Amino acid sequence: MSHLSGKTAIVTGSSAGIGKGIAEHFASQGANVVVNSRSQERAEAAAAEIADETDGEAIPVAADVTDEDAMSALVETTVERFGALDVMVNNAGITTIGPAETFDVDEFRRIVDVNLTGTFVGSKVAGTQFIDQGEGGAILNISSLMSTRGLHRRAPYCSSKAGVNNLTRTLAVEWAEHDVHVNALAPGYIWTEITDQTQGSAGYTDDDIRDRTPLGRFGTVEEMAECAEFLTSTRNFVTGEVLYADGGWKAYAWGAGDQ
């Protein structure tokens, strides 16, 4: 039986893409899931779809991950509805690409605010709840392959995701005494809306990505969800880790300097 059976999980940014895939997979494993988006309408649509396609329960709660009050309310609503919180997945993330020399500083701040500060806010409200409950818990932060590699025209994205990795290690150390496990999942190239928005101006083609990836293809949201299931278990000795699910991209020496 999955460790998720009967547990309650919040997945931020789960109206689409990887977050929605994780929420759907968790619900299919018997978890109660809280679907989050900036928009109540988008959260409702995704939650309804998930509830239809699985036996699990899915409720929609809108909150912007950068807003601490809204994120505290998200946890409160979750606990009121399901009695406790067991798993927090900080998945919401955004990107804008552009040359560093002309990149708008306010836009840089906005990306860091969502990707890094939003991950901290989600961790803070969940960690506080886990400590109050006194039974441990799991936090999974969605990082990126680009957290450990530089890529032209992506200064805010790459640097915010690098911050997510070390935030993960720091919180894992700090909250280990409460049995709160904190890990990160760093996907490689997964086909979603975010990829769709940026691919055209990326400076390389989809075939370049397939050629550069030892497994020879993009990853899927379902594969990321399988990794998320493992990384949100507290039945193991894993905390403070960053798991790269990138089809072998980071391991592969050839062409590494060009990407």
Ligand SMILES: NC(=O)c1ccc[n+]([C@@H]2O[C@H](COP(=O)([O-])OP(=O)(O)OC[C@H]3O[C@@H](n4cnc5c(N)ncnc54)[C@H](OP(=O)(O)O)[C@@H]3O)[C@@H](O)[C@H]2O)c1
């Ligand atoms: N796709 C990839 O290849 C890839 C690779 C590595 C890492 N990642 C990471 O994986 C995560 C998910 O990416 P994705 O590709 O699934 O992106 P996506 O399809 O664009 O979905 C992003 C999700 O985040 C939500 N969101 C954005 N800003 C938010 C905010 N301030 N507060 C709450 N929710 C917010 C969006 O919801 P609304 O628009 O409805 O608010 C949406 O549900 C991101 O952290 C991304 O950096 C993706």
